[in-house]
Amino acid sequence: MPQRAATIVGGGIGGLAAAIALHRRGWRVEVLERAPEFTEIGAGISLWPNALRALDALGLADTVRALGAVEAAGGVRDRKGRWLTRTDNAELTRRFGHPLLVLHRADLLRALAEALPADSLRPDSEVSQVRDDDHGPVVEHPGGASRPDLVIGADGLRSAVRGALWPRAADPRYAGYTAWRMVTEPLADPPAEGAATWGRGERFGYTALPGGRMYCFATASLPAGTISDSSEHDELLRRFGSWPDPIPRLLAVVPPDAVLRHDLYDLPPLPSFVRGRVALLGDAAHAMTPNLGQGACQALEDAVTLAHCLDSAPDDLAAALHSYDLLRRPRTQAITRRSARLGDMGQLAWPPAVLLRDTAARLMPAWATLRSMTPVLGWTAPGEQSTTTENETP
Incomplete structure (x- = not known):
């Protein structure tokens, strides 16, 4: 054959x-x-x-x-x-x-x-x-x-x-919300458990990668194509910087140029x-x-x-x-x-x-x-x- x-x-x-x-x-x-x-x-x-x-x-x-x-x-x-x-x-x-x-x-x-x-x-x-x-x-x-x-x-x-x-x-079809994804720098004491935190029209999640790094993701309900007034990293700090630990600690070790954003379909x-x-x-x-x-x-x-x-x-x-x-x-x-x-x-x-x-x-x-x-x-x-x-x- x-x-x-x-x-x-x-x-x-x-x-x-x-x-x-x-x-x-x-x-x-x-x-x-x-x-x-x-x-x-x-x-x-x-x-x-x-x-x-x-x-x-x-x-x-x-x-x-x-x-x-x-x-x-x-x-x-x-x-x-x-x-x-x-x-x-x-x-x-x-x-x-x-x-x-x-x-x-x-x-x-x-x-x-x-x-x-x-x-x-x-x-x-x-x-x-x-x-x-x-x-x-x-x-x-x-x-x-x-x-x-x-x-x-x-x-x-x-x-x-x-x-x-x-x-x-x-x-x-647009799902109705946008998403951010990012990887932190290595942490000396990364969280022992992964979690997704649910808010009102917003979510933030994190889970461990090898080498002490964390993979983080976030969502927010926004019209498709919405553009942040500042950098995406600044937008995340504005939205999630006061959320429960360890979210602010994780955002602090995310390189500003490492944030990816995509509307979800x-x-x-x-x-x-x-x-x-x-x-x-x-x-x-x-x-x-x-x-x-x-x-x-x-x-x-x-x-x-x-x-x-x-x-x-x-x-x-x-x-x-x-x-x-x-x-x-x-x-x-x-x-x-x-x-x-x-x-x-x-x-x-x-x-x-x-x-x-x-x-x-x-x-x-x-x-x-x-x-x-x-x-x-x-x-x-x-x-x-x-x-x-x-x-x-x-």
Whole structure:
């Protein structure tokens, strides 16, 4: 059988993971990335047990775990610093087989890129056209035109692949709030637990990275495109500088030029993740808000599932892609909705609603919180036995 070829558009986490999964199955892969290099200027990233199982299927779980820090415990606090919910991550590991791992996005991307042949990575390759005709898919880029067996659109929220082949798809929708992300300088005494603090229309969270650094994130309900009057660091100090410890202490050790700000969007449901011999994955298929920490986790699941489906029907690409769509679309769209609902709850600003939210969170036992996450975290790679101790089906 001739070697099959795949062109992956987008060199982020999902695109590289898909390339790895196919390369290890004997496919010839090329990854087209419009940026001049395969890197990530972002901040931290949380990898939940389902993502680590996907990395396990790629043979990279141990490599990635060595780059991150396992969060020992965490939870949600109110505006006065009182705990609303707390989670012991040892229990998370017991239930789902893996811990919650936090690392820098750049470290994860580097580990994925290093798992591929250097000649399969093609930076500075912005795609100018994608089409799928009777002779197969075509991708045009500065290096020429590729005509592979399969095209994978992993090019993010504003996907060029989705725009070309899903022209009637709805535009990404603004979630109603903006977000800041940052990494602190190393602290001599970093907080022992991560936490998200909920205020009124604002949130601030933090979790540990290796080396005493902390990954911090914040949100505020604002019209899309709002620009700060001062620097983003000054804006954070204005909004959160008087919040409960350790938030002011963390902001004091954030380099002023290290603050990233992005308005948050998600993607309305697509009728299919597949068109002809083109498949979408990651944010190109199901961009979601970060409230569940599942964006990259779901992209990794996509990559592993797509490769498995292609394995299961090696002589029938259409059947394989149909199986991928059936497996991934309902799950990821449900998680997108769930993440949006959690974000809406976290951004509540009306005082009576905030009081009701905080009271309900305080009354919910920790075991119920973990149990409610089983459909998300209990995912198992296709063909592998589940290690989840709960009875719910992912």
